Amino acid sequence: QKEVEQDPGPLSVPEGAIVSLNCTYSNSAFQYFMWYRQYSRKGPELLMYTYSSGNKEDGRFTAQVDKSSKYISLFIRDSQPSDSATYLCAMSRNQGGKLIFGQGTELSVKP
Amino acid sequence: GAGVSQSPSNKVTEKGKDVELRCDPISGHTALYWYRQSLGQGLEFLIYFQGNSAPDKSGLPSDRFSAERTGGSVSTLTIQRTQQEDSAVYLCASSYEPGTAYEQYFGPGTRLTVT
Numbered sequence: 001q002k003e004v005e006q007d008p009g010p011l012s013v014p015e016g017a018i019v020s021l022n023c024t025y026s027n028s029a030f031q032y033f034m035w036y037r038q039y040s041r042k043g044p045e046l047l048m049y050t051y052s053s054g055n056k057e058d059g060r061f062t063a064q065v066d067k068s069s070k071y072i073s074l075f076i077r078d079s080q081p082s083d084s085a086t087y088l089c090a091m092s093r094n095q096g097g098k099l100i101f102g103q104g105t106e107l108s109v110k111p
Numbered sequence: 112g113a114g115v116s117q118s119p120s121n122k123v124t125e126k127g128k129d130v131e132l133r134c135d136p137i138s139g140h141t142a143l144y145w146y147r148q149s150l151g152q153g154l155e156f157l158i159y160f161q162g163n164s165a166p167d168k169s170g171l172p173s174d175r176f177s178a179e180r181t182g183g184s185v186s187t188l189t190i191q192r193t194q195q196e197d198s199a200v201y202l203c204a205s206s207y208e209p210g211t212a213y214e215q216y217f218g219p220g221t222r223l224t225v226t
Contacts, residue, residue, distance in 0.1 A: 032212070032213040034213055036217075041219075042219055042220075043115070043202055043204075043217035043218050043219045043220050044154070044202070044217045045217070046214060046215065046216065046217075049213040049214065051213075088153075088154065090154075092212050092213060094212075095210040095211065095212060095213065096142070096161060096210050096211075096212050097159060097161075097167060097212050098144065098156035098159055098167065098169075098170065098212070099144075099146075099156065099212065099215060100156070101146075101153055101154035101155075102153065103153045104153060104154075
């Protein structure tokens with residue numbers, strides 16, 4: 001079993017919809033939680049990071065971490081066709097070192 | 112400012128040949144990471160350089176893989192005697208300091224195809 005599980009999708013939504021992307025994990029030592037966006041044939045781009053449990057908002061994006069359930073989410077409001085990409089969750093145990101990634105969820109926002 | 116750059120962007124090699132992949136981190140970033148992204152495996156950690164400390168090589172899949180970082184900046188990932196299962200996108204990332212692994216910035220990757 002992978003340390004981080006993420007539904008690969010694909011997920012298709014109409015423009016303007018609220019998108020919910022999720023990851024579960026098994027290692028309770030994870031403290032930092034990141035979301036990356038990756039366009040086709042590009043490197044991952046950091047969207048947000050969160051330390052420990054709680055919510056963090058940045059524009060149309062909201063990240064939530066529930067450490068008690070070992071569950072993290074990324075919400076995208078008013079989704080746009082330009083949001084069409086693969087979204088990767090990533091986690092780390094401490095401030096330094098490697099990130100453990102989920103498989104990525106492919107999102108398509110239809111105009 | 113300039114982001115992480117990697118070269119070559121694409122590499123096709125024959126099975127059994129050696130390849131070298133290069134990474135130029137963001138200027139001023141002291142921590143550098145290599146990952147591999149392949150279908151079915153997702154993004155996997157390979158190696159991490161943290162300033163002047165010994166690198167964390169725990170993710171290297173075999174002794175055919177090695178990496179070095181010269182002068183605290185440019186890094187080279189070398190794969191010896193390439194195998195078809197080495198085909199993947201090799202991604203490099205950097206962060207400002209070792210304690211900011213949660214803010215890793217990735218390059219565009221090198222797409223390696225072993226025929």
